[in-house]
Amino acid sequence: MSKKRDFKNLISCFPSEMKGSEMSINQFFENYLQKESFFLDKDVLLSSYYPHEIKYREEQIQEAANILAPVLRMQKPSNLFIYGKTGTGKTLSVKHILKSVEELAQKNGLPIKPIYLNCKLKRVADTEYRLIAQLIKEFGDEVPATGLPTDEVYSIFYAKLDSQKMTVLLVLDEIDQLTKKMGDDILYNLTRINSELKQSQICLIGISNNLVFAENLDPRVKSSLSEEEIIFPPYNALQIQDILRLRAQKAFRENTIEPGVIEKCAAYAAREHGDVRRAIDLLRVAGELAERSGSLTIKIEHLDEAEKKVESERILTSIITQPKQFQTVLYSILFHCPAKRSFFTGEIYNTYLTFCTKEKFNVLTQRRISDILAELDMFGIINAKIISKGRYGRTREIVVPLEDGLISKIKEVLEKSLQL
DNA sequence: AGGTATTCACATGAAACTATTCTCTGAGTTAGG
């Protein structure tokens, strides 16, 4: 995806009269090669990068390690629950611990199996069935994607798990997504697994970025799931600066970043509840933009530009991955934009109706549109606030917070996708 | 003037339905011995 984009940008750098001439392409590539890149190692700034040390999380890691340590003596550790906003290093820290547990286990020949699953991944672990199916896969077996009763899958899993003595450390990342969709029966079943097993045991580690997640759980589940809890506080601006500097040192050549850039980048992220991932992403994009524009250093302008770009790209990608009806509804909203920026549910439903009849799409009920609007709000594409207009009813007041340029870009994308 | 009852236009919840994809099972069919 991003490679494609890079390529497009490369091409658009040509003066148009040179396009198609082979000489100039060679020339261009040669120049490109000769010019020193900003980046020493771009991977450091990718979300897949795995740092050796995790700064400002020593305390939490130590605590988690204390709780999980009994596993090395083949005792069952308490189930653990980890809270913290996005980009506060939860996943990274847990993976870090898992890795060292795994290494130790391997060295000493202990039968410990750490498993990490992200419950948000669509079609991987976002339902009860798939979660168990994925676990079975971890044990090197396959189970059909559908057609089997869930209990059947459970018993296969039990058989697998109990076939030899072992301790499983099961990490469920974004566990709130699981219960949001399926209810907390799944968690209840998971916590009960241990009583079904004869020789093996399983220790659950739940990760959630919803701080009040456990509050609305079944009390039985809650007590057994969160025997221990760790909270990951958000990083403050200074800490983010420090982390960014560390990464930047590895990623960029010396003296490529102008003073103030890191500080501003950190400030952006601190504003977004201390999300470091976001900050790192921002820095990378700023670097790419600076390099492309031929600048010698990364300036604050590049950072500002990067922020816009990251945001609009986030929105565009989330739009194109949505189903047709979502796009249709969004198009109905944007239809009157930017002339009009605020709408009520009824208005949108009406434009949606006329639009659908005109294009011969099948029409959904208002009930469904209401849900779709709520979801669009969650994505941050629109701002929907429920207001009461007194005698004139209760409705969502929908505001489109996007810039005009982005709106027309989105419209373009939607028209292509809906084949208008 | 002040209080309360209504009323609107949806929001929100739960359950049921639809279509798709896939497995499992058992009856019927076929080919080889």
Added chain:
DNA sequence: TAACTCAGAGAATAGTTTCATGTGAATACCTGT
């Protein structure tokens, strides 16, 4: 008789519909001054 084919029953899942109930405050209506 073993192997193969194929239809039908059952499941999981995503997306949706149907039905029922909830809701905040501007207005209509009433009450007492």
